[in-house]
Amino acid sequence: MDDVALAADGGEGVTDEVAVLGAGMHPWGKWGRSFVEYGVAAARAALADAGLEWRDIGSVIGADTVRGGYPGYVAGATFAKALGWQGARVASVYAACASGAQAVDTARAQILAGLADVVLVVGADAAPKGFFRPAGGDRPDDPDWLRFRVLGATNPVYFGLYARRRMAVHGDTPEDFAQVKVKNAAMGALNPNARYRSRVTAEEVAASAVVADPLRLLDICATSDGGAALVLSSMEFARRHGQAEPVRIRAVSTVTPRYPNTVLDLPDIATDSAVAVDPPGETFRESIARAAYEEAGIGPEDLSLAEVYDLSTALELQWYEDLGLCGEGEGVKLLRDGATALGGRIPVNVSGGLASFGEAVPAQAIAQVCELAWQLRGEAGDRQVGGARVGISANQGLFGHGSAVIAVR
């Protein structure tokens, strides 16, 4: 290949692809064991899925656990040691809920740069019970500590603000939100890796306790234990390994917001002011998806399925619009038309989503890509999207971390 021409093209157009050789999970739940155990189980599952041995891995990228909003346990070296030191290159990343996408991005960069042929990406966590809370001690210089200290603003408070705003601006109702849970629970019931595997009715959502008005307990995702892993490789390695047409990662978006960010984001107490600089023409979440589409050279009309971060039911509707699956304010219509259910035009969260998994922060964005891989291979069993060719995952991490992955087959 002409290196000079490649460099000149580096800032535009489609990035080279990497292959997804293996995907694996430790089932989500509240198992009460160490994150290391979940991560190792997921890693071994992904290696077995890829038909590779641990000694074949040239690099390990770990998504760090989250403790008090900030990096908790170092992941990469911990998993490498637990699997048995074999000298692989190692890195650990932290981007809160977006850590998994950064891990995939780092692995991809190493592969495309020729630093490693085969990379193991692992994320796992054992989530503490109850609300996520900030780190201890007096930390008045920490925005995550301040929102709890000054306002008692838990994560569901922010989800409640977004939900109420949608009700006022778009006319969404709590009954609409409940239908997201009904849909995702029905699909999660088909997924052996999901924590919650029972169907849920709209009446059950309406009967659950209000946590942050207008959202109820069954509108909001739980915190879970779980682990997910991927084995990624160069396309050349995949061919040598007998994988002529593997699932490929075509884009990874890890963008930051653009000033002024006028949507109130966790853990902030205020938005940026737009008094001196007009806001960009798109929100941060919209820009996460656009960057992925541009890199992949595709648009929302090309998607077979999407895995989005349904921290709350209302937030899933927001993602429909931010991904361009429908126009602004049309999320409820898309849902009510059945377009995002299994068998619909663009199924969303056929894994069951966070509604069925609960959040194991560093594993979650990796788990989204695992689901894309299984769907694109046609190995998703009862929840298979027929003829799936292109999938996107999307989420947003605390402190301004964009995350989206586009996979194709």
Place this chain on the structure above:
Amino acid sequence: MARTRTPVVAGWFAGEGDGFRLLGTRCTACASVFFPREDHNCRNPDCSGGELEEIPLSRRGRVWSYTDSRYRPPSPYVTDPELPWEPCALIAVELEAERIVVLGQAAPGVTVADLAVGMEAEVVPGVLHEDAETTWTTWHWRPTGVKA
């Protein structure tokens, strides 16, 4: 002995009664406004960075959204575990002049049933909690009665 009144965060608000205001900062180079205050660097990516001067924010704005906490928040939020938790409303208010949305607790007695997106709210002095020596003060948003 009387308790000392101490702001829960220094420099974020000042004044009494009708003179109470949130305090932000403004870049003397590009006029960007910041709350919570930025004292060391302007965050406008196209600004080379001017001095940041303290300014009071508008007293009134419009409700952008609202919610409440039906469950007791974890520490460092301070509550008395002996007392039952009373749901606390939170309001995000958009200030027209500054083009900013600022979150705050609602004034005591205000519940989500009293609120609607678009109604006017004003900032008022409030008490976050008290301990043996200190009354920790904060800002509250209170609807003015002017509807959307």
